[in-house]
Amino acid sequence: MPAYSQDELASELTNKYILNDQSSSGMMPSARILAEKYGVSRLFLREVLAGLQRQGLVKAVPGRGVFVRKPHMLDTAKNVHTTLRQSAATARHLIEARINIEEQTVRLAALRATDEDIAQLEVALKSFDDATELLARAKSDIAFHSLIAKATQNPVLQVVFGSITTLTFEIMLRSLADAKTMAQGAPLHHSILQAIKAKDPDKAVAAMCKHLHIAEDTYESDFDIPLSDVADRVIKQSFGASISIHEVLDAALKDYSMDILR
Template identity: 40%
Template sequence: MTIDAVPRDMLSTYLEDALLTGKISPGSRLPSERLLAQRFGLSRPSVREVIKELQERGLVRVIPGRGTFVREPSSVDSIRPLEAYYRRRNATPREVTDARIMLETHAAVLAARNATEDDLTALRKMLSAFEKAGNVVEKARADIAFHILIARAARNSVLEVMFLSIAGLTFEYMLRSLADPTIVREGAPYHDDILAAIADRDTERARRAMEGHLSVAHYHYGEDLDQGLDTLARRELTRLMGPGVSLDGIIESVLTALDGPGDDLLRLEPNSRQR
């Protein structure tokens, strides 16, 4: 153990606690490397290592020439650790469908109780974007946004984060589903049923519509139902957009738009998407 080891751990623990509990508020600038080194009896390279670890975890951002600032928490931050674990476990469409039925049927029930007019407006925009989409990837972007918005309209932060943790896997699942005309023909009309039930505050109808929607793939996936989603997603992305497309980048752009001002939702519509 080096001389710096214990004080370095103290600094890491101190900063992590301050950031996660809000003692240092988002947007605030951290003390300089020099001041932190003096306060904790560390070398500046050791302080730099701690800052780098916090940056890699998405807790701070470093702006050259200006300093280190506390990042606002975002939906993107919540999905990475668990999603990586799911991928290591080689999650299949069957497993994702079962998990989605458990989570999203209850999200639909809660959304029917708690959705605001702003929530309903955002959901209608996403269905419009879905209908206008010119290809499978555009449809999947609008589709995942629609389901994330329902999870948010539920007004249950734990349920929302649980769904966000499988958002990447769900998007991959959607790529496979939306490439199948039979699944689109049978599954897409449920979107309108779900939204209508939520708008009517009909919790049981919302639950049934969501369960019916999520169950369609079970009847049509065949052997794909038990294949790893990564394999299916890479196959569909390569077929649709060529090699080298970043799935993570697509998901992050959706979540970033949903985390931004209401007008950012327009970035998910086909005529105004980012290129």
């Protein structure tokens, strides 16, 4: 009988190699070393590591080993997305939440954004401006807003915004598919970025506030029906039924560093 249960060994590995970051290279010790150290079989260890991988804590790379996975802004998004899709959450509810979160993120971004943060925001905004179809524009839009959260240098705010990223992406598809909403909202991205570059938090908040309130005047009946119904309709009309929001969102952010600071 092994000295550890699977849950106990998972907790031990998490505390030692993930939370305490003892694997400075990012790679955990080999299966042989870990199995010998903890007195378990390699099969038992593989089952434990597989559980950690399902939680997004480690990543197994064939032929190389098991690596500690850096915390990412999207880690909580899938669970929150599933939970809220089961509720009667509406665009009104999401926008109220975004106003409270993003007015604070943009204020802190204006005070704390690094040159690298600003460079990434400029890349995302140029991609948005250059996009010629809905999905490409939405990918750049969600990247822009996610990068603002990252520029706060606050891991809690990064996680909080990250948790609603999937829902936000869906509502962006609705906004960008609407010519009136798009025409009013798109230019404000430049106002937001200019305020961040000028380190002017008041102007940044004013521009973000105006940007987020546009839907109140343009969504009409879509504002108060379940967000899942709105998103499903837009996705079906624009892309058919085969699209996976989570895959699209991963692709949207893959060119930007969204790892949470440790």
